[in-house]
Amino acid sequence: EGHGTGTKAGDPKEAAAIFECFGQEARDEPLYVGSVKTVIGHTEGAAGLAGLFKALGIVQNGVIPPNLLFNKLNPAIEPFHKYLKVPTALSEYPTLAEGVPRRVSVNSFGFGGSNAHAILEQYNGPVASEESALVPAFAPFVFSAVSEVTLIAQLEAFSKYLEANEDVNLSDLAFTLHARRSQLAVKTSFAASSAAQLKTKIDEKIAEAKANASKPIGVRANSKLVTPGILGVFTGQGAQW
Structure with a gap:
C-alpha cells in the first residue's frame, strides 16, 4: 500500500524505493502495489490511517481492492515495474504455503518529509487442544x-x-x-x-x-458524566491552521 499521491516527482521516487526493497527478486506472483487515494483522495492527516485500514482489510479477507482510473503507466515508473503490478480489478491474495501468513506493507509520507513504513502480518493463532x-x-x-x-x-x-x-x-x-x-x-x-x-x-x-x-x-465511580466537546481542524498545507 503506497502513499501514491499521483505527483510527478513523488510517485517515481516511491516506486524506486519499493522496487529497491521488494521488487528486484524474480517471483512467481507479482508484488501488488496500489493506493487507497485513487478511491477516496488525499485525506491529509488521516492518509496513513486510510492506507492502514485498507491493508488490514486485505490481511483479514485475502482480497486486494483495485486502483481506480489507472489506464497508462507513468513512463518515469516504467523502470521499476518489472515485478510490480497495479491491480485494476478485485484480486485474490496470492496463494501461500501452509502456515505462511499474509503480509501487507503500508508506506506513508508526512508533510515535513518524514517517512513511515509498517508491515502488517496475519495472525494465525495456535489451535487449542481439547x-x-x-x-x-x-x-x-x-x-x-x-x-x-x-x-x-x-x-x-x-x-x-x-x-x-x-x-x-x-x-x-x-x-x-x-x-x-x-x-x-x-x-x-x-x-x-x-x-x-x-x-x-x-x-x-x-x-x-x-x-x-x-x-x-x-x-x-464519578457519577458526573461529562460529554466531551468535538473540535474539527482542517489543516490546509500542514502546520498552518
Missing part, C-alpha cells in the same frame, strides 16, 4: 451496585450461587458480569481461575467489609 479448552480462563469478575450495602448483598448472593454451582462456566460468568449487567457506581472485582477460588475471595471481601464498616468495600 485438553487446553477445558482449562478455565483466569478472568476478572466485576461486580457493581448503587451502594455499599447492595454490593455486599449482591456478593452474598453470588457466594451462595457458587456454592451450589461449582461447575459454572467461569468464562460465561465473567462475560455476563462485564457485558450484560449495568455498570453502577460502586464496584469491586476479583481474579480467579475456579469457582471455589472466586467464592473464597468473595467471602473474604464480605468478612472484611463487615469487620470494618468504615472501610469502603469497592471503588466509587
Whole structure:
C-alpha cells in the first residue's frame, strides 16, 4: 500500500524505493502495489490511517481492492515495474504455503518529509487442544451496585450461587458480569481461575467489609458524566491552521 499521491516527482521516487526493497527478486506472483487515494483522495492527516485500514482489510479477507482510473503507466515508473503490478480489478491474495501468513506493507509520507513504513502480518493463532479448552480462563469478575450495602448483598448472593454451582462456566460468568449487567457506581472485582477460588475471595471481601464498616468495600465511580466537546481542524498545507 503506497502513499501514491499521483505527483510527478513523488510517485517515481516511491516506486524506486519499493522496487529497491521488494521488487528486484524474480517471483512467481507479482508484488501488488496500489493506493487507497485513487478511491477516496488525499485525506491529509488521516492518509496513513486510510492506507492502514485498507491493508488490514486485505490481511483479514485475502482480497486486494483495485486502483481506480489507472489506464497508462507513468513512463518515469516504467523502470521499476518489472515485478510490480497495479491491480485494476478485485484480486485474490496470492496463494501461500501452509502456515505462511499474509503480509501487507503500508508506506506513508508526512508533510515535513518524514517517512513511515509498517508491515502488517496475519495472525494465525495456535489451535487449542481439547485438553487446553477445558482449562478455565483466569478472568476478572466485576461486580457493581448503587451502594455499599447492595454490593455486599449482591456478593452474598453470588457466594451462595457458587456454592451450589461449582461447575459454572467461569468464562460465561465473567462475560455476563462485564457485558450484560449495568455498570453502577460502586464496584469491586476479583481474579480467579475456579469457582471455589472466586467464592473464597468473595467471602473474604464480605468478612472484611463487615469487620470494618468504615472501610469502603469497592471503588466509587464519578457519577458526573461529562460529554466531551468535538473540535474539527482542517489543516490546509500542514502546520498552518
